Amino acid sequence: MKQKIYQVDAFTDTLFKGNPAAVCILENWIPDELMQQIAAENNLAETAFAVPGDKAYELRWFTPKLEVDLCGHATLATAYVLFNHYGAEGDIIRFSSPRSGDLSVKRSEDGWLTLDFPKDTIQPDYPSDEIIQALGKRPFGCYKGKTDYLYIYEEQEDIEELDPDFFRMSKLDGRGVIVSAPGRETDFVSRFFAPQAGINEDPVTGSAHTTLAPYWAEQLIKTRMTARQLSERGGYLKCEIAGNRVYISGQAVLYLTGEIELP
Structure with a gap:
């Protein structure tokens, strides 16, 4: 059986920047083991699989090692593929995730795509000696969200210089572990490390901004913010707090259209 596959660079307007994601639009669900094997073969941070439903596309995400609860850049990439290669009508694509509930992506006239994601709830935390040794520098703020740790540093240079x-x-x-600080040219900057999920450093992590945006909104006393993720590839995002939701906006560029052989 042949299956179309797309690779999209998300949260960038420049090829070979941002975060690459693979996207497979399926007619029906295939076995979980097979989706995991495809994700491992792709060896990208995430591979997204979507199946059309009555009112929304069902959506799931896999790293090379495991299925994850939420992935921003692969959701952005999936919407890009549906808008540009599957003739999706209107300006909003609705998704249903078995692990994260209802999600959507809205397309604006200038080509930006906006994720509508649930806002994370964070609690103060205390870093262990192990994490301080792993990061190499003690943060001054420590928090725990639903799935990730958030560590806050004083300056952008602190984030740039970390060598975990x-x-x-x-x-x-x-x-994973999010590290963040005020930005020089954006409201805040960050990096994201998730070796336990098979990704030492993720290039641009949309889902991490469901944790970052609420934190910085409170610190900066503003609901609209700009952000940059300081990986080697780099990425630029716009974030907005709206009640218990976070709007995360970015651009996307197609890298590859292909076909894979399925057993």
Whole structure:
């Protein structure tokens, strides 16, 4: 059986920047084991699988090692594919995630895509000696969200200079570690590490901004913010707090259209 596959660079308007995601639009669900094998073969941070439903596309995301609860850049990439290659009508695509509920992506006239995601709830936390050793520098603010840790530093340079010990970090519970600080040219900057999920450093992490945006909205006393993720590839995002939701906007660029052979 042949299956179309797309690879899209998300949260960027420039090829080879942002975060690459693979997208498969299926007619019906295939076995979980097969989706995991495809994700491992792609060896990208995430591969998204979507199936059309009555009122929304059902959507799931896989890293090379496991299925995740929520993925921003692969959702953005899936919407890009549906808008540009599957003739999706209107300006909103609705998704239903078995792990994260109802999601949507809205297209604006200038080509930006806006994710409508649930806002994370964070609680103060205390960093263990293990995480301080893994990061190499003690943060001054520490929090725990639904799936990730959030560590706050004083300056953008602190984030740029971090050189984590991923072996130590892989022993931590949770999906990953977000590090963040005020930005020089944006409201805030961040990096995201998730060796326990098979991704040492994610290029641009939309879902992490469901944690970052509420934190910085409170600190900066504003509901609309700009953000940059400081990975090697880099990415630019706009965030807005709207009640218990976070709107996360970005651009996307098609890299590859192909076909894979399924057993």
